[in-house]
Amino acid sequence: MIVTILIVLAALVLVVQACIGLGFFISCMWEKEKRATLFAGLQCFGMLCVLIAFLYLVRIDFFETDTGLAILIIGFFLGAVVAFLFLRRTAPNKKALEGTKGLIVGDVRRFDERDQVFARNRTLRPGSEQYRAYYQEHPEHEAFDAKRRKKGGPIGDLGIIDRPHSAANASATLASLSMSLYLSTPEKVSPQAHVQLQGTQVNLSPEEATERVKGYARYLGADLVGITEINPLWLYSHRGEIFHENWEDWGKEIRLSHTYAVVCAEEMSFEMVGSAPHTPTTIESMKNYAKGAVIADQLAAFIANLGYSATANFLRHYDAMLVPLAVDAGLGECGRLGYVMTKEFGPRGRLSAVTTDLPLVVDKPIDIGVEDFCTICKKCAVCCPSRSIPLDDQQEINGTLRWKLHDETCFDYWGNIGTDCNICMRVCPWSHARALPHKLIMEIITRNKLARRLFNVMDDIFYGKKPQPKPTAPLWASFHSWEKR
Ligand code: SF4
Numbered sequence: 001m002i003v004t005i006l007i008v009l010a011a012l013v014l015v016v017q018a019c020i021g022l023g024f025f026i027s028c029m030w031e032k033e034k035r036a037t038l039f040a041g042l043q044c045f046g047m048l049c050v051l052i053a054f055l056y057l058v059r060i061d062f063f064e065t066d067t068g069l070a071i072l073i074i075g076f077f078l079g080a081v082v083a084f085l086f087l088r089r090t091a092p093n094k095k096a097l098e099g100t101k102g103l104i105v106g107d108v109r110r111f112d113e114r115d116q117v118f119a120r121n122r123t124l125r126p127g128s129e130q131y132r133a134y135y136q137e138h139p140e141h142e143a144f145d146a147k148r149r150k151k152g153g154p155i156g157d158l159g160i161i162d163r164p165h166s167a168a169n170a171s172a173t174l175a176s177l178s179m180s181l182y183l184s185t186p187e188k189v190s191p192q193a194h195v196q197l198q199g200t201q202v203n204l205s206p207e208e209a210t211e212r213v214k215g216y217a218r219y220l221g222a223d224l225v226g227i228t229e230i231n232p233l234w235l236y237s238h239r240g241e242i243f244h245e246n247w248e249d250w251g252k253e254i255r256l257s258h259t260y261a262v263v264c265a266e267e268m269s270f271e272m273v274g275s276a277p278h279t280p281t282t283i284e285s286m287k288n289y290a291k292g293a294v295i296a297d298q299l300a301a302f303i304a305n306l307g308y309s310a311t312a313n314f315l316r317h318y319d320a321m322l323v324p325l326a327v328d329a330g331l332g333e334c335g336r337l338g339y340v341m342t343k344e345f346g347p348r349g350r351l352s353a354v355t356t357d358l359p360l361v362v363d364k365p366i367d368i369g370v371e372d373f374c375t376i377c378k379k380c381a382v383c384c385p386s387r388s389i390p391l392d393d394q395q396e397i398n399g400t401l402r403w404k405l406h407d408e409t410c411f412d413y414w415g416n417i418g419t420d421c422n423i424c425m426r427v428c429p430w431s432h433a434r435a436l437p438h439k440l441i442m443e444i445i446t447r448n449k450l451a452r453r454l455f456n457v458m459d460d461i462f463y464g465k466k467p468q469p470k471p472t473a474p475l476w477a478s479f480h481s482w483e484k485r
């Protein structure tokens with residue numbers, strides 16, 4: 001009787017394993033990952049062979065013999081040990097559970113938006129008063145900025161990497177980019193209540209307000225929503241980005257009376273990012289910045305209509321740095337590449353936010369094992385063509401212990417290729433499409449240290465140490481000759 005139960009259990013385990021193997025094989029084909037498909041196929045074949053061999057042994061009553069029974073029991077014992085080692089929740093990273101507070105090791109100076117590479121490139125016009133004032137104070141940036149400016153705007157001469165077939169994709173990119181600009185006028189970013197509702201303040205408990213705000217954000221298209229109390233350290237100290245000729249704001253100290261930030265993350269399409277660094281990935285970036293702009297603007301208007309103050313933060317208006325806010329709002333942890341890594345789609349997301357004085361219930365920061373995984377992984381750093389992502393351990397940067405992306409070399413590379421690159425995002429093992437096998441893997445690696453080590457090696461085996469762009473972009477976003485498709 002006991003032998004029969006053990007045999008049935010073992011058969012079930014092997015069938016489930018083979019099904020997961022088959023699912024992984026199918027998902028690799030769907031991901032258009034040739035190498036992973038080959039290895040997944042071999043793995044699946046191996047699992048099927050084990051299952052067939054097991055069924056054969058059952059048929060010849062091998063497990064009724066003493067040797068067979070011993071093998072069965074040892075197999076179960078080893079299986080249980082392996083399952084315990086890889087599935088148990090290992091000790092949490094207490095630093096991660098503190099959010100960005102866990103990173104602080106010294107004095108943190110608020111970051112001046114004027115020092116950002118985008119603001120320098122976009123805003124400072126040679127010959128202008130701001131240009132003179134800035135480089136007088138920061139002569140160390142002038143030579144780099146002058147050279148970079150010649151390569152064109154933030155993404156350089158758009159689409160150079162895909163010439164001569166870049167025109168359609170450059171048009172789609174600019175179409176998405178335009179949306180954030182349209183939505184960034186001060187009256188839209190910090191809206192007043194609608195005339196019908198002015199003068200009223202809706203009385204909501206923090207719990208109800210949170211439910212309604214999060215629900216509306218999700219309804220508008222946010223894939224993830226979290227709320228945090230704003231740590232003033234993550235507010236920019238001074239305004240550096242000027243988009244509407246509002247030059248009087250340049251260099252103005254940023255003061256914010258809002259207590260809370262509602263942070264939203266929008267998932268970028270796996271198919272479009274798969275082509276990185278080619279133009280489809282930039283269409284996707286801009287589309288999600290546009291989506292973030294719509295969500296943040298409408299959410300801010302909703303809160304304003306409730307009778308509270310709110311400001312939308314998105315590609316064309318930031319009062320705060322959104323990555324630390326997202327970490328504190330429990331959306332994920334910051335990875336080696338400088339993006340927020342979420343359990344749901346890794347670094348393949350874009351952020352937007354609304355700051356407000358509407359009382360809300362905050363979320364807690366989370367530990368999903370990113371720091372541990374990134375310490376051993378380094379794939380983004382190895383694959384970064386401009387060597388902008390550090391290969392070494394976290395270092396103290398402005399009072400915080402973390403990995404720091406070298407923004408100038410990254411930005412310079414964008415100028416060379418005419419896209420926002422995103423190679424680091426594409427190659428990250430956390431970026432795989434969340435088909436069922438990858439969802440299972442994420443469940444395991446977010447809770448277990450040993451599994452992180454195993455799946456880090458497996459990712460290199462299945463996807464390669466330096467994965468290449470995939471032909472996943474849809475036909476309409478083709479960057480090859482149309483006739484050859
Ligand atoms: S976007 Fe490209 S250049 Fe910049 S850090 Fe990522 S891989 Fe490197």
Ligand code: SF4
Nearest residue numbers: 335374377378380428
């Ligand atoms: S590629 Fe590896 S090291 Fe880089 S962010 Fe992703 S998991 Fe971390």
